Amino acid sequence: MTTYFIQAFIYLLAAVVTVPLAKRAGLGSVLGYLIAGVLIGPITGLVGSETASIQHFAEFGVVMMLFLVGLELQPRMLWNMRHKLIGLGGLQVGLTTLIVMLAGISLGFSWKPSLVVGLIFSLSSTAIVLQTLAEKSLDKTDGGRASFSVLLFQDIAVIPMLALIPLLATPELFTSNAIQAQSAHAELSLVAHLTGWQYAAVMIGSVVAVIVAGQYFSHPLFKWVAKSGLREVFTATTLLIVIGIAALMSLVGLSPALGVFIAGMVLANSEFRHELESNIQPFKGLLLGLFFITVGAGISFEIIKNNLATVLSLSIAVITLKAVVLFGLAIIFKVRKSDGWLMALSLAQAGEFGFVVLAFAKQNQALSPEWAAILSPVVAISMIITPLLFLFFDKVIVNKYRETAPTPKETSSINKQGKVIIAGAGRFGQVINRLLMINGFNTIVLDQSVSIIERIKRINMESFFGDATQSDLLHTAGIESASLLVIAIDDKEHVLDMVKHIKHQYPKLPVVARAYDRGHAYALESAGANYVFIESYHSALEMAKTSLNALGFTAESSEAAKNHYLAIEKQHHPDLLNAWKASKDASHLFDNYLELYMQLEAAFTERDNGVDKNKHQSVKPV
Incomplete structure (x- = not known):
């Protein structure tokens, strides 16, 4: 031996x-x-x-x-x-x-x-x-x-x-x-x-x-x-x-x-x-x-x-x-x-x-x-x-042949729509995949649920079994030549680990990631994700807008209220992100993060108090 x-x-x-x-x-x-x-x-x-x-x-x-x-x-x-x-x-x-x-x-x-x-x-x-x-x-x-x-x-x-x-x-x-x-x-x-x-x-x-x-x-x-x-x-x-x-x-x-x-x-x-x-x-x-x-x-x-x-x-x-x-x-x-x-x-x-x-x-x-x-x-x-x-x-x-090779301008239109890898074939990933496919992009969908794979095959959506958090599976799926990685899995820790790994191995690859909540979104941004979406955020906003309509707001007024909410969020996002990062490093700074969050709420309240009530419908909602 x-x-x-x-x-x-x-x-x-x-x-x-x-x-x-x-x-x-x-x-x-x-x-x-x-x-x-x-x-x-x-x-x-x-x-x-x-x-x-x-x-x-x-x-x-x-x-x-x-x-x-x-x-x-x-x-x-x-x-x-x-x-x-x-x-x-x-x-x-x-x-x-x-x-x-x-x-x-x-x-x-x-x-x-x-x-x-x-x-x-x-x-x-x-x-x-x-x-x-x-x-x-x-x-x-x-x-x-x-x-x-x-x-x-x-x-x-x-x-x-x-x-x-x-x-x-x-x-x-x-x-x-x-x-x-x-x-x-x-x-x-x-x-x-x-x-x-x-x-x-x-x-x-x-x-x-x-x-x-x-x-x-x-x-x-x-x-x-x-x-x-x-x-x-x-x-x-x-x-x-x-x-x-x-x-x-x-x-x-x-x-x-x-x-x-x-x-x-x-x-x-x-x-x-x-x-x-x-x-x-x-x-x-x-x-x-x-x-x-x-x-x-x-x-x-x-x-x-x-x-x-x-x-x-x-x-x-x-x-x-x-x-x-x-x-x-x-x-x-x-x-x-x-x-x-x-x-x-x-x-x-x-x-x-x-x-x-x-x-x-x-x-x-x-x-x-x-x-x-x-x-x-x-x-x-x-x-x-x-x-x-x-x-x-x-x-x-x-x-020897480089001089006669086509210039980047001539080749830029070739294979313009590159390969996209989508990690997660659940209800979230399916919507993303179908929208990309009908717009002409080649997608490779990975999921470790056999039942999900079989179900979406019935609607002619190609997908493959495997744990997308494993680097060797991403390699065989062609991560080196991919144009975009979409992470749509619903496990907070695995999403974060995956973003960290991808940004370490392939720093130039754009990553769109699904976040569970605000704190998870901050963590993903800090790890290098290029685009982060809180899974219930935009659907909640649409639901809130519809609620305003039901309560008597006009369609234009409720849309303006939603857009203003988004604008205030975007304006305060850098400060909140930095405060969140600091609070992760030192627990005594968490109060600063809460204070900034309260300022954000105050900005919303100030805007709400200034809403033109004349834009409301004069009839009571049914």
Whole structure:
């Protein structure tokens, strides 16, 4: 047990030290993790033999990432992007594989291992690219969207690749050890002894089962768990689903990534989507970080030293070849200017699935152990170089095209009506949401009451389950790109805590907050809320105005009385706010606050005594 604690401490310490430094230097978090692995592995030797075992565990971070990608992909969206998905992504994988295979054959290698190497190098790093695009806010550009289409096709293409590799096995590579390993592995398979058609039926049935379960059984399950009010149980349920599907896919010989990706797509329209994202994100981030550390730690300097020319030439050749292919496709598919460069540079590396295909090819005797040992650092080095390519894009490419970029005046009308997050879907939040929606604004409504979520869905008002006071849920809802946050929840303390957190993390984000009473309103203003509304204040004023009408005031007189009340309130508000703040710091100053409040009442009384009675109706109210 002590050994595990020490190893965990070393991995975490390396990440805590190097990742912030790499991020601050503009290299990105992924390169920071890779550097951390190199430091504690090949350079210092603090970790070693356990790296391969940890990497298998950390690969689950990639599985979780694909689940999150699936959650973001509604089937309609996938259909809309089919041209780039199949055309751009399909051509990239096909052309890269073909060119690498032909190059291998021309160098005297057999076509089978050449094809395997082509498949490995055709894949890019989904983890590095998506994370870096998000960190640099490039994921919404044309280049970012095109890169996402290619990555998505690659992730899906891994499945047929893994099915094809056993057919590419070379008889000379079979050994008794490999046969024993395969037989041991077969004990964990449900399809090891099935015929071809039975195997196909089981695979199709497994995929159908995932889709059906996600469509019909997930909602009652999440609803039942959500009503418990225990967030940790919801997190456990999310992990249960992801791990269960991954295990099922592994048992039937399919990729776990495919299963959870499909499950994510099925759940993309669920009102629990944002809560699922916020629960998975921390695990995904930690496991992906651990995966990249193990990649860096697993690089063998001895193999690189003995095959330095081969490793470096292959690394440069892979990056150059993929960049040329991608840039050519960018021209064909009209991904213009800096966006074309972004796609070409961001996807030029080999990817984490390359390690998976590489290991699978080695296990199935489609690639020799010697070449697998050489190709592994090639994949790793290309991934390490990727953040440097992003840096080149930032410093050189962007500056080159900046002169021809549209000015702020030209772009000010684009997406003028930004995204609004509304915390609270009760009677208060529903009114705000509907008014914003009919005026063309995109809203994301969050509430932790399942019954409220279901009720407002019947009136075609989209909302999502989750505790809006949790920062990770706000992150998955897109707080970084939001134009406004409306806090309409009815818990005084949670509203105040939420305003404090938002103004600390996102000081420039406008916040409209619902206050319970005058003191709560002062507290919210002090915490930084831009606009504060006491929940019953304006409805009470309208009710008071109607009461004046019922008592004989004319409509004009009662409206004037209400407006005067508002004017006096506004005039005395700064003094009352400052007095309230002082009274919070020192209790003996509370009398000063009361005195000012009495002055406010006196101002109202003085105005009331001067009301022109002739404006009253001459008839008695009914």
